[in-house]
Amino acid sequence: MNADRTNADKKLTRRALLVGVGVAGGAGAMYAAMGALGLAPSQQQKDFAPPQRSDFALTGRAAAKVVILGAGVAGLASAYELGKAGYDCTVLEASDHVGGRNRTLRAGDRLTELDGETQVATFSEGTYFNAGPARIAQWMVTLDYCRELRVPVELFVNNNSNAYVFNSGMLAPVRFRTARADMYGYVAELLAKATASGALDKRLTSGDKANLLDFLGQFGAIGSDGSYTGSPRRGFQVYPATGPGTPLSGPPPMSDVLGYGLGRALSFDLDYEQAMPMFQPVGGMDKIVEALAREVGDDRIRMGAKVTKITNLPDGVEVAYTGGSIKADYCVAALPPHLLVKIPCNLDPKVRAALAIPVPASAGKLGLEYRRRWWELEDRIYGGITETDLDLQRLWYPSYGFHGTHGLMLGYYNIGSDADTYAKLTHGRRLARALEQGERIHGPKYRQDLTASVSVAWRRQPHIEGAWAGWRNYDANFELLRHPAGRVYFAGDWMSYLVAWQAGAFESARAAVTQLHQRVLKGT
Numbered sequence: 001m002n003a004d005r006t007n008a009d010k011k012l013t014r015r016a017l018l019v020g021v022g023v024a025g026g027a028g029a030m031y032a033a034m035g036a037l038g039l040a041p042s043q044q045q046k047d048f049a050p051p052q053r054s055d056f057a058l059t060g061r062a063a064a065k066v067v068i069l070g071a072g073v074a075g076l077a078s079a080y081e082l083g084k085a086g087y088d089c090t091v092l093e094a095s096d097h098v099g100g101r102n103r104t105l106r107a108g109d110r111l112t113e114l115d116g117e118t119q120v121a122t123f124s125e126g127t128y129f130n131a132g133p134a135r136i137a138q139w140m141v142t143l144d145y146c147r148e149l150r151v152p153v154e155l156f157v158n159n160n161s162n163a164y165v166f167n168s169g170m171l172a173p174v175r176f177r178t179a180r181a182d183m184y185g186y187v188a189e190l191l192a193k194a195t196a197s198g199a200l201d202k203r204l205t206s207g208d209k210a211n212l213l214d215f216l217g218q219f220g221a222i223g224s225d226g227s228y229t230g231s232p233r234r235g236f237q238v239y240p241a242t243g244p245g246t247p248l249s250g251p252p253p254m255s256d257v258l259g260y261g262l263g264r265a266l267s268f269d270l271d272y273e274q275a276m277p278m279f280q281p282v283g284g285m286d287k288i289v290e291a292l293a294r295e296v297g298d299d300r301i302r303m304g305a306k307v308t309k310i311t312n313l314p315d316g317v318e319v320a321y322t323g324g325s326i327k328a329d330y331c332v333a334a335l336p337p338h339l340l341v342k343i344p345c346n347l348d349p350k351v352r353a354a355l356a357i358p359v360p361a362s363a364g365k366l367g368l369e370y371r372r373r374w375w376e377l378e379d380r381i382y383g384g385i386t387e388t389d390l391d392l393q394r395l396w397y398p399s400y401g402f403h404g405t406h407g408l409m410l411g412y413y414n415i416g417s418d419a420d421t422y423a424k425l426t427h428g429r430r431l432a433r434a435l436e437q438g439e440r441i442h443g444p445k446y447r448q449d450l451t452a453s454v455s456v457a458w459r460r461q462p463h464i465e466g467a468w469a470g471w472r473n474y475d476a477n478f479e480l481l482r483h484p485a486g487r488v489y490f491a492g493d494w495m496s497y498l499v500a501w502q503a504g505a506f507e508s509a510r511a512a513v514t515q516l517h518q519r520v521l522k523g524t
């Protein structure tokens with residue numbers, strides 16, 4: 001078939017089908033048509049049915065007793081969902097706070113690291129620092145829990161054209177909008193010129209070429225000769241007002257822009273996990289775990305209870321912990337796998353081997369409180385992220401408290417070996433290093449008006465010892481742990497395909513309690 005035709009048909013078909021069917025057959029028919037095209041939102045509906053008290057009515061069975069290891073998101077969500085059916089849940093938590101990595105620090109909070117250094121947050125009233133999870137994608141089940149638990153959410157700004165990119169190939173930080181305009185411009189120019197010169201004739205018909213050039217003209221804001229010479233997309237030195245504004249100088253030569261190394265910075269928010277809009281709970285991420293703990297009941301959560309032994313019995317499970325021991329019908333183990341594997345137990349050696357596989361990762365964050373929101377006042381940056389290839393990796397500007405007198409930004413959020421570099425230092429030296437680097441982006445004001453700071457190194461957090469733990473492959477070991485080991489079920493973001501997201505913890509908790517409940521209903 002003539003390829004020109006196919007292309008024109010495709011353009012027409014999608015639109016015509018959706019719009020046309022919508023007119024003729026109503027919204028229902030349009031939805032069905034969208035489904036056939038893989039566009040319907042049906043997949044977005046979660047088919048989870050929480051355990052309910054009424055489930056027991058016909059079976060004549062009673063809700064069982066369940067011991068849950070860990071009061072992080074997975075443990076609390078397990079207790080919350082089982083509680084809906086009247087299960088008798090007890091949650092054992094080794095630390096002195098609920099939430100695990102869902103940790104929000106405010107004035108007076110203490111953060112202790114494994115080597116013993118303790119920081120005390122001296123933030124001012126109303127300031128909070130989400131030291132762990134801080135952003136939620138709109139398709140994630142985490143938002144459904146916020147809705148159900150009445151935790152108000154607000155927008156989290158995950159990209160900002162007015163924030164900066166600062167890589168070693170640059171002499172000075174460049175605004176995202178400028179970097180993107182120049183990179184897209186030159187990429188469009190190269191492709192347009194290659195197309196026009198016939199370099200792509202083996203791949204493209206004349207119709208394809210016309211369509212591609214049409215696209216590139218708009219994508220890169222290139223001229224009719226295919227050259228990129230800059231555009232207002234780059235931004236201005238002085239923005240238009242009663243006058244036309246003063247353009248930025250530039251653009252720099254193509255070779256300079258290619259040397260910026262913009263691939264990661266210009267593509268991270270295309271990720272399905274990172275695309276805007278994203279959300280955060282109003283007042284701090286720990287509003288989620290506070291609400292869960294309230295629903296579960298404080299009396300059901302034992303703090304300072306570190307698990308020391310797990311024993312599967314023929315008719316139940318026994319868990320010993322610092323300060324006591326508890327016998328239950330079932331157990332949901334919602335601890336990090338690298339800590340779980342160290343606990344003496346009588347679980348199958350294959351299960352223990354599987355628990356040893358997920359690799360704990362490093363990440364660190366530094367919260368900096370300033371008495372002046374200079375990023376808004378001087379840089380006109382309202383939320384979002386500056387990406388760098390320095391070892392601080394990125395700066396985050398706050399998505400709350402706009403126009404307030406003070407505010408908290410992240411002086412680093414780094415992952416991997418850069419996080420290890422900072423983790424080795426005392427807080428004082430982390431701060432000094434981060435300020436030195438941040439100053440290269442924001443100048444001397446970066447040191448002025450700083451009032452408080454706290455840093456977290458997740459590999460050094462007691463009872464957690466990792467930012468997250470991931471599988472290199474989702475293999476037979478992962479599959480093994482999806483099933484109970486005797487009477488022990490496993491939950492946590494590491495038991496999902498959403499490692500490093502609270503959504504993974506919620507989804508895995510749902511999977512575990514669903515299996516557990518089905519077993520109880522069957523009476524096996």
Ligand code: PHE
Nearest residue numbers: 133135273274499500501502
């Ligand atoms: N969820 C974490 C974050 O958004 C970690 C993560 C980063 C997960 C990037 C996936 C991709 O920062």
